[in-house]
Amino acid sequence: MLERLKQSSSFWMILACFCFAIMGVFVKLGSQQFSVAELVFYRCIAGLAGIFVVVLLQGKTLKVNLPMFKLHMSRCVAGFIALLLYFYAIVHLALPTAVTLSYTSPLFLTLITIFYLKNKLQPRQTLAILIGFVGVVILLKPTFESAQWLAGLMGLGSGLLSGVAYFNVNKLGQAGEPEWRTVFYFSLVSTTGAAILMSLQDAPLTFLNLNNIWIVAGLGVSATIAQLGMTRAYSRGKTLTVASLAYLTVLFATVFAALLWDEQLSWASYIAMALIAACGILSSAFKKSVRL
16 A cells, blocks of 8 residues: 555655645744745755755766756746745745745746747637636735735746746756756755845844754755655656646645634635636646646
8 A cells, every 4th residue: 555655646746735835834934033035045955955965875967068057047046036935925925825826837837838939829728828817816906905915926926937947847857857956956056045145134144943943844844855745746647637736735725824823815815726726737738748
């Protein structure tokens, strides 16, 4: 039974979704003591250390040619900024709302792919995009009517830049780049970028102690497990099935938010989440050539 679960892409994606939602919880908890830059730093350095150990033990090479390096850097910069915006949204919005806005990435990935390949929009792609944008408008409407409009835009920007990052990940995969090297460079750039932002922030750095180290540990462990689980799920399963299960993160985040902070969303928000999830699933079904 255990071996069957290990071979199941669905199992790994559900585990990844659960851990991504837990990561969001730790970001929310950590925001009371740490800045966004500090949270991103601790989230990324754990994965960087783990992958670096694997590189050393297995004698893998990190060398790439110049065109591939440029592609890595494009993916890394987009992914790093997306992560910063995502954490900012989590800190200032209800957790399910922030997670859902970040999961607009399939919508933007569809638009980026069509623009890059210079293809005309097909009716079914137009339908998926319209459904997604209707969901975004419904979800952002109460946000723009409050002081949280900036956080809402940040969350949406996270989805846009995540779409750019996933597009570059797909190009790296098509070029034969191993997944571990893609994750390594992303972790390296994000850790370095967050460290630079930490050195520039006006507020003093928060030092680790017995009262907050459990937050950092939980953030790093949950993020690393989620990343590994998602990578394994996409490498072993059908893209549409795995992409559909990815929206379980929104469900888990909603449950955690209700239990921990008594965050209650309106029915309109739940409808908007469903529309955005439908857009993502339809986009995955209509783009067989792109791995999300």
